[in-house]
Amino acid sequence: MLLLIDRDVxxxxxxxxxxxxxxxxxxxxxxxxxxxSDEEIVARAIEEHRIVVTRDQGYRRKGRFPICTHPGIxxxxxxxxxxxxxxxxxxxxxYNQTMIEHAITRVxxxxxxxxxxxxxxxxxxxxFEMVRQL
Amino acid sequence: xxTITKIDIPSLQGVVDVQSxxxxxxxxxxxxxxxxEDAIAESGGRIEVxxxxxxxxxxxxxxxxGVYAILYTLAxxxxxxxxxEELDIDLKEIQASLDFAAALCEQExxxx
Numbered sequence: 202m203l204l205l206i207d208r209d210v211x212x213x214x215x216x217x218x219x220x221x222x223x224x225x226x227x228x229x230x231x232x233x234x235x236x237x238s239d240e241e242i243v244a245r246a247i248e249e250h251r252i253v254v255t256r257d258q259g260y261r262r263k264g265r266f267p268i269c270t271h272p273g274i275x276x277x278x279x280x281x282x283x284x285x286x287x288x289x290x291x292x293x294x295x296y297n298q299t300m301i302e303h304a305i306t307r308v309x310x311x312x313x314x315x316x317x318x319x320x321x322x323x324x325x326x327x328x329f330e331m332v333r334q335l
Numbered sequence: 336x337x338t339i340t341k342i343d344i345p346s347l348q349g350v351v352d353v354q355s356x357x358x359x360x361x362x363x364x365x366x367x368x369x370x371x372e373d374a375i376a377e378s379g380g381r382i383e384v385x386x387x388x389x390x391x392x393x394x395x396x397x398x399x400x401g402v403y404a405i406l407y408t409l410a411x412x413x414x415x416x417x418x419x420e421e422l423d424i425d426l427k428e429i430q431a432s433l434d435f436a437a438a439l440c441e442q443e444x445x446x447x
Contacts, residue, residue, distance in 0.1 A: 209389070209404035211421035235398050238387035242399075256404055259390020280407045282421070 202298060203227075203272075205246045207255035208234065210277065217286050218254070222293050227251060243271050252301065261305045261316065268318045269303045276307045284310045295327065374438035381431035393435060395428050405432040 206215045206228040219226040227249065237245070239259070243266055246253045252273035253260070260266055260274050275292075279285045288310045292301075300306075300315060307314040312332065313325045324332045375382050375393065382393050382402060389401040400422060409418045409429060418429055 208399035209401055209422075211408055212423065213421060237399060239390060240387060256407065257390055257392075257401065259392065262390070281411050282408075 202293075203249065203251040204275075205242065205249065205251040205253050207242060207253060207257060209256045210254055211282050211285075213282060214254075214277070214285055214289070218289060222289060224293075225251075239265075243274075247271050261307070263320070266305065268305065268316060271303065273302050274305045275301065276305070278307050278309050291327065296325065300325070371439070374435045377438035378431040378435045379427075381428055382435045395424065395431070398424075400424065402432045402435055405429055406436060409433075 203225045204218060204227065206218070206226060210228075212228075215226055215228040218224045219228075234242075239257075242253060243260075245251075247270075250272050252275055253271070254275045254277065256277050258276060260276060266274060277285045277288065279288055285308075288308045291310075292308055292313070296313060300313070305316045311327060315323050315325065317323060321334055323334050326332045375384070381396055383396045384391060384393055388394060389399060393402045394400055395402075395405075405418065405422060405424065405428070408421050409415070409432075412418050412421065415426060415429060419425060
C-alpha cells in the first residue's frame with residue numbers, strides 16, 4: 202500500500218510499516234510537513250494516491266473528508282505501540298485492501314470499523330467477516 | 336464538566352474555527368473556557384490551538400502534533416527518552432504537554 206504517515210504516529214510504527222510490512226511509506230517527520238494543515242495533508246495524499254495513517258480522530262468528523270473523495274484514512278485506535286503493530290499486521294495480512302480504499306477506517310487490535318457513504322459503520326472481525334453494522 | 340455554546344476567549348478569537356474544534360463545539364462536553372485558556376498559558380507558549388491543524392485540538396506550536404499524541408505515547412512507553420524519540424520532540428515539549436494536562440485537571444477538580 203502507498204501510505205502517508207501523519208505526524209502523531211510514532212516513528213517506530215512508520216518504520217514497521219516500511220521495513221517489516223514493506224509498504225511504500227511517506228512519513229511526516231520531515232520539517233516541511235510540520236506546518237501542513239489537515240486539509241493539506243489529505244490533498245497531498247490525494248495527489249500521491251496514498252492512504253493517510255493517523256491517530257487523530259478529528260479526520261472522521263462528519264462532512265470533513267467525505268468518503269470516496271480521498272484514497273483512504275486509517276485511524277489507529279490503540280494507544281499501545283505494540284497493539285498498533287499487531288493491528289497493522291492483521292490489516293495487511295487478513296483484510297482486502299479494497300475494503301479500506303477511499304474510506305475512513307478505525308483500526309483496533311481486534312477489528313476494523315469502516316464508515317460507509319451514508320454514515321453507517323461496518324464492523325469487521327479478525328476473519329474480515331462483517332460482524333455488525335452500527 | 337461544563338458545556339459551552341460559544342467561544343469568548345480573547346486569545347482564541349479569530350484563531351479557533353468552532354466547526355473544526357471538537358473541544359469547543361457547541362454542545363460538546365468541554366472544560367471551562369478559562370481553564371482552557373489558563374492551560375495554554377501554563378504551557379509556556381509551547382501549546383496552541385489552530386484551526387485546521389490537528390483537528391483544532393491543542394498542539395505543539397509550529398508542529399502538526401497534538402498534545403493527545405504526546406500523552407498517549409508517554410503513557411504507553413513510560414519513558415521520556417522513548418517518547419522524545421518516537422515523536423521527534425524535546426523534553427520541554429513533553430513537559431509543556433504535561434503542564435497543559437495538569438492545568439486542565441486542576442481546573443476540573445476545582446471548577447470556577
